[in-house]
Amino acid sequence: MKTLRVIAVGWLIHFKIMSRSPFAIGVGATWPIVNATLAYFMYRAGGYPQTLLYASLGSAVAGIWSMAAIDASGAIQRQRWWGTLELLVGAPVPFALVLLPMAVAIASAGIYALATTLLWGRLVYGIPLPLEHAVAFVVAVPVTIASIGVLGFALGMTLVRFRTASHIGNSLEYPVWIASGLLFPLAVLPAWSHPISLALAPTWGMRALLHSALGGRAWLDIAICLGLAAAYTAFGIALLERFMDSARRHATLSLT
């Protein structure tokens, strides 16, 4: 109960911090619209108007991942700048309970990306959101956000140890878009890349949203998303203490 409370308050606090930055929200909400617009034109030009919803949802999930990858990287560095990283690490709760809600809160700001992309598609291009399984869609949204956020958490712990690791987040943004089938279906990717795609939460989040909108095995996708989130969490927690010890040994918690 106490653990859940720490996670909930941590999420709320970091979501508040994110939501009070008009610039972060502005960029997070408008950038997916640019991506979505490009995707709509590509799919239209290719003569596949029925896949416009795919472009819309793909851009939204890409926006959530971008938030998680880039902003999670930036968030740890910002905590350094703000001088709060040492305070967070020095708290008696396990650091996983600090980092996990922070990463999920950042991914949660992707809800703005999802909302604006779907709205833009509906109002400008007339793309309907059919919602075959409305309940599954409502569940799929937070599950997708949480699982992508947890992937950001696994990434974020390297940033505690290495001051310049924020570049990892930046360099992973586009490859994950491609590997997760957010821009085009996985079928067009080479077979060797499929295991990588299947290990990524955005792949299953995208499928969960798509299947709940158009019909299909949405609940299975949601379950896999949750399973991956649990695996990332276990992996992150297992390595985090080692990273923390290393950060204390190499003095990388502060700016200097």
Added chain:
Amino acid sequence: MAAVIEAHDLKRTYKTTTGVVRRKPLEVEAVRGISFAVERGELFGLLGPNGAGKTTTIKMLITLLLPTSGTARVLGHDVEREPREVRKRIGYVFGGDRGLYERLSALDNLRYFAELYGVSGRRQRERIGEVLELVGLTGREKERVEGYSRGMRQRLHIARGILHDPEVLFLDEPTIGVDPVGARELRATISELVRAGKTLLLTTHYMFEADTLCDRIAVIAKGSIVGQGTPTELKSGVTDGRVTEIEVFGVDDAAVERLRAIDGVTAVAVEEQEQKQLLVVQTTGARELTQALLTELGGASVGRVSSREPTLEDAYVALVTAE
């Protein structure tokens, strides 16, 4: 009775590199084997110039840095092997603007850290009210921190540091950059914490502050402790004579060296003051050396000359400038 804070031969080395293409490893010894003990209810001061190793020492004691060698215990818990046990029982406050969430209110800042420091949900509201009252921020807690003055931020830092009612508090330059009135209020808060039975370790650059607040002081220079004792002991131990201050215009290094060579002179410090310099000369014994000092200054133009009792600052300067 065991000491609350114990440091034994504590060392910390930072490893870095120099050069771009052919990188050479470089080791910086920030703390070179320091030992001290702080008793329960004591306010212990760590004084030293910038880069002396004060903050590194504090960071080892609060478990944010691992010592390269040596041991340290806080309330009987080893800082290296039992970090969580130490963290539960200590609070720490860093000076300066950083360390707060600017976009949040003071209340949100305190709520978050109360959660991280295990203050139960039921107790939180009451405890936050108590600490806000103690630091004088009651009524301002719903404002965003970005609108706070330096002094208010520093008081909020202290409120955050004592939320979980820790037995031991580490204060790293808590009054730095705070105006005199704000600094006085902070000192009053610190005194109140001592009266409440807390054990405090304080670092500061302000001698007056250390003299007023600290029960005992350790002076650190270049990573080593060069003096330790009560403020009175430090003052009398380092210079049992007098301090002569001489205003001069255009004194050169050779003249300063001649002053240092005078029998009975223990330290000479030069303070640059716009167009003039202030020579602070410490002497031992009862000998009157003013005439000898003026003679060695040669042709330098001399202004006001005065003599006074040594202060903690004189003792500090003598300790950190001693070879």
